Amino acid sequence: MQSETVIKTNQLSKSYDGKTVLSALSLSVTRGELVAVIGPSGAGKTTLLNLLALIEDPDGGTLLIDGQAPSKIKGRKQRAKKIGVIRQQFDLVNELAVIHNTLAGKLAEWGFFKSLFSLVFPREKNLAKQALTRVGLLDKMFTRTSKLSGGEQQRVAMARLLLQKPEIILADEPVASLDPARAEDVLSMLTSLVREEQQTLVSSLHSVDYARKYFTRIIGIRKGQILFDRPASAVTDAELKSLYEIKELS
Amino acid sequence: MQSETVIKTNQLSKSYDGKTVLSALSLSVTRGELVAVIGPSGAGKTTLLNLLALIEDPDGGTLLIDGQAPSKIKGRKQRAKKIGVIRQQFDLVNELAVIHNTLAGKLAEWGFFKSLFSLVFPREKNLAKQALTRVGLLDKMFTRTSKLSGGEQQRVAMARLLLQKPEIILADEPVASLDPARAEDVLSMLTSLVREEQQTLVSSLHSVDYARKYFTRIIGIRKGQILFDRPASAVTDAELKSLYEIKELS
Amino acid sequence: MRKMIDSLQFHKKLLLTLLLSFIFILSLTGVNWNEELVHHGGAATLAQLFESLLQPDLSPQILLLGISSTGITLAYAVAGMTLAILLAFLFGIFASGVLSDGKKLAFLSNGFFRGILGFMRAIHELIWAWLFVAAFGLTPFSAIFALAIPYGGILGKIFADMLNDVPQKPIEALKAAGASKLQCLLYGYFPAVRSNMISYTMYRFECAIRSSAIMSFVGLGGLGYQLQLSLDDLNYSEVWTFMFFLIAIVVLVDLWSNQIRNSFLDDKARPYQGKISLLFAALLMIGSWLFITVVEKASLIGLFTEKNLNHAVQFVRGLMGIGEELPAFASWESWSDALALTFDTFMMSIMAIGFATIAMFLTVIPAASKIANGSLTMNKGWYGRVFFVIVRSIYIFSRAVPELVWAMIIIFIFKPGILPGAIALALHNFGILGKLCAEVIEDIDTGPIRNLSLSGASRSQLFIYGIIPAVMPKFLTFILYRWEVIMRTTIIVGFVGAGGLGQQFKMSMSYFHYSDITLIIFCYLILVFIADSVSELMRKAAK
């Protein structure tokens, strides 16, 4: 089970308005890996994660999740079990209380009326409580999500993932614009959760330091192509320099 | 001239709604220094810079700019010559073209009608061109500012400062949420400008690495008080650890 | 205790919704539903109306008449808006307080100017028109002033609010760079509010065209005059022809306003599109004022004659009941009659907003283009687009027709009373509410919705967990805001027999009972005040 391949892409490519954003990208990720995707702004990190999350379709190449083609797992419940997504703080429903945003991780298993009823009298409250305790937000259970700080919102998103329990977690810049202390807090929580639950994590990051500290493998992307892909400890400063190098000033 | 004191505070304090945000803060800055202010979120960095910029008034203590009390330099023109402020990208008027945001550095010298007229037919265009050439944005002169990337916006703000030519530049997290390459680009440009023009720079920062790399002196603030204040090279890891340490989780 | 507050907070919205529904149901009991509400011939009239809808009178003579009266209506609307914009600009800046310095003084002057703006918009344009006609006579300026004042009031208020909401950081940065207050206005505030202000002004311009059309009710010409004549002759085919003219200009203005909005978003199109729009607006304004001063020979100075002054004085004396033995506002009997009518009018407004809201909720989902093309729910289907076109057309149609004209038609079908008034108000506001709310759904932030869908939510679950919580606060704001507008308009639908204070107002006008009118306007101002404060309170509570 340990060396099972959960994500495999072959010659994946994507372009917007005729402009190639990802070209011929091949990689494979094994269960339990913690992969950081780094690279300059506009390199294609978000695009890659969107393709892996099946949010967008590639223009060319193949993608296999758990050995299956995406078309086979497009049913919402099945997909929710396989893949979970976490992004910057913007992705929670601001107007709902924390508990509902957490319980949203259960929507795939609930029918319509159960979910409607739950908006008034929350269902499976114990599960939500456990998850919120885990991320240290039990006392904010009934607070409106919009009132939380950025770091707290990020932790709510994690609580949702705890309920959803996907096999693969895809995170897009989960700690951008958090201060260093919160950022480390969030990253260490995220990576230890993934380790415990035997999940797999692929995350884009802006900070090289964090990538080295919390992840097992680093993929450097520049202009839609993989520049390097190796264990976190083996990445050299020269590689990093060429990754972020600016050719012209503007 | 070299060792002249340009900023001197004595027992400066400030509180909001009865909560003390800065307490008894004393420091002095000499002309030509590059000072980084670091510390965890909520430490009071922004508050300190706002006080130095005369945007807010302290509740207690004294502040001298160039040996003068703030009340003596509250005239807008004089103040603009003494102090310039630069912050994250929120500081430009998004809807204006780049050239107008740049020329805003001249408003202190212009009358009402000249400024009105300039909105239609830009005045002193050559100065603006020079400044924008300097920051590498000449080709974006007539672009709407909101369309620029974060790093480009930051450079527009710098072009404005080039026209304003203040003696002291106060920067509040000038590179937060820029990718590493842009961040270094912006910081190196800012610090070299300040060196050339014999100005003084005080900047808050989230990143310790940048503080060490680009500044001559680092002040660590925690809970409204100075934890350490020394040359950039002399700051120890132990000091940094205690600066950012988190007491409880939430 | 803490827990109770939390759970109150938690269920606050639910409670508020229940409360509002309860008030609406209460208002329905004001109508005697057992009685037959429709005339015996109501159904027949409705059939005739529909029949002639399909065969409007397209004879060249009527079309020419339509074009010329559309011109008049447009000219009055444009001229009125010109003044309104000037007023709004001036008062708006002062009311926002962005120019003032000292805190206490600023507070006073803001309050003062906000008060003026509030008074300007509290009174409906038709009442202003009637007051001006009484003072200046039947000159185009009566219509223009009548439009300029309330529209100046509402534009000024919105303008002031927008200025207050401008992010302060860029402004602080400008100040730090040495800009004076006026320079901050030029370089900071104006650019920031420009696009919102222009699109709101365009929306108001559309409303002003409708208001200008109904100025005929105090004897001023235009499309409304022709509509009224055709309705008096029960010539429905002609009625529809004129109605289509009205719809056509509303649609054109809507298209133009979209054009402008897009030109702000798209940089490449901006330079020439923006300039063309600006040029066109300038031509419209110049053309309208030329038309009014040259063709209609109206002269502004001519208004201020001694004769007009005498009339105005006479008129005000009448309103104040001078020379009357027992002015209406001094008589207990008149008060109790007026208060009963005030209550009816209040109920009419609640019923109207209730009907409009229900109809909006039933239609708004297919009316949002993001849902129609499936980009929000990731579910595509051709039927979405068909529904979209149909519902949007209904919205345009129902909002293009002024409340007053709806009332004139509805009164043929329903018996006089508050119900026809409520229905007429609901018909018009349903179109506006639908459009606004559909746009809210279109502007919704897609991130959270997409993420919910990624955690496995179905389409219907997306609605209750993602879309509804996100749009409800805005919906509530719009509904309450429309309610305020409806309250101001209740008096107008009463003019044509649709019940309430307005009907009494028309009677008193016909009989020249001026002190009765004072009493009615007073009651009406109370209603407007109540509506404004209640809606303000509820908006705060819902936050």
Add this chain to the structure above:
Amino acid sequence: SEQTTEDVFKIGAIPDQSAADLNRSMEETAKYLHDETGLKVEYVPSVDYAALVTAFERGEIHLAWFGGLTGVQARSLVPESEAIAQRPIDEQFHSVFIAQKGLNLQSLEDLKSLSFTFGSESSTSGHLMPRYYLMEAGIDPNTDFDGEPNFSGSHDKTYKLVESGSFQAGALNEAVWTSAVKENKVDTSKVDVFYTTPAYYDYNWTVNDVDDQFGKGTKEKITNALLSMDEEQKEILDLFFTDRFIKTESANYKAIEEVAKELEIIK
């Protein structure tokens, strides 16, 4: 521009019937008055009874064709104005009550619990006098009908609304009714008269205080022009449903004023 607007002699009429008919008759009258008096005469249409009275009060209308009540209102607002001419039928004017045929109404009392429409609220023959006779017959129009009474706005609209079935019964000017029947504008198999009121004074030409503005003797010239209409002006007179105009005076309308006071329309 002041000069030219002042010089136009403006005439108006209460909009109590089909606007198209009214336009024709008043345009013709304006032409005739111009030929007779040499004044520049113009017809100013009006959409509302009260609006005409207001315009008359302001001196913007110099000669108006008023109903009984509007005439009384206008003359009380402009004391110098006076009623100068009327049609022979206006000495002996009647209102008719009409109802849908199938209802078989016999008297005013039968109107109880039916839906009912008046004409304009300012109309003498379409509202004031019918209301008066209804009260006499013991019917309170505010409470005894099916719902509140409607105000259609004009006589033509009243019979059209009853014919189309929108209202079960209504009251209007006898002259308008007779001509509608004659010209087949109304289907008498659907709607017919079941009651005619006693006689009262109605319509009249009222002239404003014009001698100041247009020169001494203008009032007289206008009066004479109206009174001297005959066969030659048949076209115009037909539109007014008469063969000539006769002299009248303000005092003839005292009774109307009394009724209006009793109904609290005039205070």
